[in-house]
Amino acid sequence: MKPGAEKDGDKSSKKRKRLRCGFSTGTAATAAARAALRLLLTGRSPSVVAVRLPLGYYLPVFVDGCGFDGLKAWARVIKDGGDDPDVTHRAEIKTSVRCSRNRADGSRMLDGITGEGGCAGICVLAGKGVGVVTRRGLPAAVGEPAVNPVPRQMLALNLVEELKLHSCTALPGHSKNTEPCRSSMPHILLPFGEPFPGSNGLLVEVEIEVPRGVELARHTLNPRLGVAGGISILGTTGIVKPFSHEAYEDTVRVSLSVAASAGCRQVVLATGGKSEKLAGRILPGLPPESFVQVADFFDFSVREASRKGFRGIIHSAFFGKVVKMAQGHPYTHAHTVPLDLGPLADAARRRGFTAGFCDEIRSANTARHALELLLEQKAISVIEDVSREALRQSAQIAGEACSVRLLLFDYSGNLLMDVTQ
Template identity: 25%
Template sequence: MTLTRSGYTLPVFACAGAIAALLWLKERKSVPSVSVDLIEPSQIVEIPIEQVSGINEGEALAITRSDPGDNLDLTRNTPIWTLVEFCQEAEEQIVIKGGEGIGRIVDASGEAAIYRYAKRLLRQNLEPLLELESKIQVTIVLPEGRSLAKRTSNAAFGVVDGLSLLGTTGISEPLSAPGHLETALAELREKAGKLSPEREENGENTSSYTQESSILVFCVGENGLDLARQLDIPPERLVKTANWLGPMLVEAIVQGVKGILLFGYHGKLIKLAGGIFHTHHHLADGRLEILTAHCAQVGLPTPALQKVFTSATAEDALKYLRDLDAQSASNWVNLVYSSIALAIDKRSQAYIRTHTEKNVCVGSVLFDRDRQIFVKSEMGYALLSALLGLHTAICN
């Protein structure tokens, strides 16, 4: 089998550039590489520095290049510029800004799309290099970010004019390579295994009964993982599935999991309502066809059906239905997406039953481009509530 090579996420290269620029300001010398503590995972790696130079007094710029490993990542080899300048009037010791090519979050007053892990990575690596009284401003620039963003789904999540520094780890796994499935399955087995002793200690019969201790949350992509963490869902329950939902569902049941909460962007999870269990767009799509079918099922008029079917994206179709509701005081969004969420649950349960001859609780929670949850299936609501300690979920 061909081995796949992991690389690093964009925040790691931005952080490496910041370290190199700060070292130049302190020591007036360039370095060929710097050590970066990834934090997640707990690992120190060496990142090459392409160039570093002073710009003005108290200002330095370093350039790195993205290396995502064998991942099918459009940022491969793109330059990352990191400008560091002393800024004693700053309110914080380290101020992080997004420059050209870093996207803006539409619904956050134009805030730069630099997320939690990237900020944590920068601060924890830079703070030990600073004197207590020193303050710096770090500006990250992606010269090719604006053009690259046009080839992503960033706009569907409310990020415009560039790329986001998103991620929960410093490692860029080859998500589309077969080896990644084994990595994902290994994580699933590890987390499922840690649930079993808890159930056995409580004397529970795992063949017919489950409480919150036997639920896992399948997060489809980084956006789902990040939002699930913001909701304070325990991290030991979270499993990132990427596009491998079919094999992951089956393996969860083999490992004794009794409840699975599917947590993801509606434009991705909708494929499961049509029986598509490998969700990469290169293999299968059908989102608008599935959405139109459910619109027809709940009685949406023909002219509106045609509008949904010819929408450019699933997000555009959702916006159209929301506008229709606002104009006519109707309830189409809830009707349509409740039907879809129920179909996701039923199709997933049927898929599992076909491959394992076992029944299991599957619920779904869907969010939109603004990372706002707008529909939960009945079982999705029960499983999410159990995870958040609101009540106990029973699965027979």
């Protein structure tokens, strides 16, 4: 090999490090709103806008198109998820913006919008393809657009900044607008914060639309979480990191909040869709909200479930995950935690199985292979020992106030173990 040449492993490692970040639906909606407001204020169509992110720096976002529709201006942004495999990647996010003020008699043009009388601010409306919250436990209240707290802050911060940059004291064609705000649509009112020139009595109406939102939402957790009619406008930093742990942890956290708000006393932590479905057959009396897919986040999900006050935790998993849980790994993904079958072989040795059989277990190709060997030798006691050790690890994390149970399935979907601490 030539000096300086890379091994294949080095190349793949560097390729993984070069995964491209993207931006959230919250950033996309904010960029579109900022572009539409700029067009409304200046008459100029921006091709790119700088969105101020929660951490204080700016991200340039390309504007896919903008224009006028009567007294409203609209802009469209194509959401770029980078290399993250998210269903909203390349989704069109469109906002329509208009501004209005008090009538001459001092009354609001947005009668009934919030019941807050003469408040000025930013009214965010859920247009086509943006979900509406129907259950408690989510970051937004029931009946509100599914726009999470950080995107709300981003919208307010960026639109106020735009209003300050471009004088809003005179909005030609808008100050005498008598068309009422469409208060029948799901909406929220965001305050401007501190007053600024031209803010008195000003309402900025922002309608967010995701044309394919209803279709995209079918491929998300929204239907089971209680968000109807479209996707959620999400984001915590405004940036999407590929395969982000934080994003999945947020999903688990929200799912547990929904279960708690629905009155569930116990929660089923399934490692995936198949184990969740199998657990549902064993536990037909539990409401659907109590089933949460936690993937590889063993430690996090147990701690979060305990923190939210659930009285019981039920794990539903296959053998490979249970082996790693028994070894106390907080995160069980194969890329992070290679499978180590040595402790399983040691458990077989303690049960009196031959050294040759224990060596077979230790050198098995996969967890499935090891399980096949155990079942061939009818080593149910070893499987039970591993299951109980996994349960002990979970109980140690959950604390005394929470009972724990484990449903272990074989790879054909049969229940192998049902053990309780």
